[in-house]
Amino acid sequence: MSKSILSILLFLIATNILAQVGIGTEVTDPNIILQVESTPLKGTSYNGGLLFPRLSLSSTVVFSPATGTPATGLMIYNTATNGAGETAVIPGFYYWDNTDSNWHRMAQKNASATSMFSNQDTKTDINSGSGIYADLFANVRFNNNTSLYEKVNNSTLRINETGYYKVILNLDLASDGGADNFGIEVVVNNTDDIVSDNIYIPGRWDSEGGEEAYFPNGRSFIIYVPINVAGHTLRVKTYELDPGTDVYFKNPDTSTISIEKIR
Incomplete structure (x- = not known):
């Protein structure tokens, strides 16, 4: 008789093991294998979470x-x-x-995936020749994820995770000539054609002239940049379209670049 009871108990235990498992609950959904709830069980007062290895x-x-x-x-x-x-x-x-x-x-999108940097140099002519890498990473305004956004130098940022990034440029410019135009592009891993659309920035000139009357020339742009390989670098290159006029960042720390991972 005792052997029969023991066999029945073992059968019931085995059936339970093969059925749904509930943690933190006495009632499990029949369509799932494992159900975890934070509702305290009888006799307890704590709520908990699931801790992965x-x-x-x-x-x-x-x-x-x-x-x-x-x-x-x-x-x-x-x-x-x-x-x-x-x-x-x-x-x-x-x-x-x-x-x-x-x-x-696993993809994680939150405020920790955002950073902002700004310029320091105001002496370099960024409307010069075939390309100047702007020092837009000279000053760190904020960087909420230094593992993701790694400053290499004043003109280079390394991005240590693949994904799609929103890059916002806010440029505070000044020039010493009239009717000047120059271009700007975002360069990924020193490859110009990763971001194919270059930005055309028309020049502006103060009709009163003179070095003391530089006309402020603010520009803002949003560019969506794919990072296909973790560890690729991000740089901003300016290049000459109309020769004969110098273009500078107007003041230190007023031209910014911000980067946000969006997926």
Whole structure:
């Protein structure tokens, strides 16, 4: 008799194991395998969350410190900032994909993916020859994610995550000649044709003339920039269209560039 009861109990336990699992709830949805609720159970007063395994990855192409056979869909929270270029990792959720043997970071869009920089130089003629890289990254107005936006020098920013970025240029300019025009473009990884549409900036001239009467020439632009490889650089290049007139940033810290990851 006792053996029969034990067999029935074991059968019921096995059936329960194969059925839906509920954590934080006594009632589970029949259509799901695992259901987690934060509603306190009887006799408790706490609310909790789901904590994923936390690992320190060294690269997107290195499975360790995870162990065992790599499985597509395995998800962890990476705690480290490591590597460089397209295999670099920054803190966040990652999942493993066996199709390319890579960790892929899950998309996260929030205020931490925004930064703004400004100029310092007011002496360099940015309407000169085939191209001048503007010092628009000289001053850091704010950078809420230094792992994502890495300042290389005054004219270069490294972006350590693939995605689509909104770049806003606000330029405070002055010139010492009339009817001048010059161009500006956003350059990704020193390749001019990544962002194909160059911006044409018409010049303006103070009819009263004279060095003391530079006419203010403000311009604002929004450009959407794809970063297809993590670690690619972003630069702003100005180039000459009408020779014979110098164009400068009018004042230090008044021309800005802001970058926001939108997806």
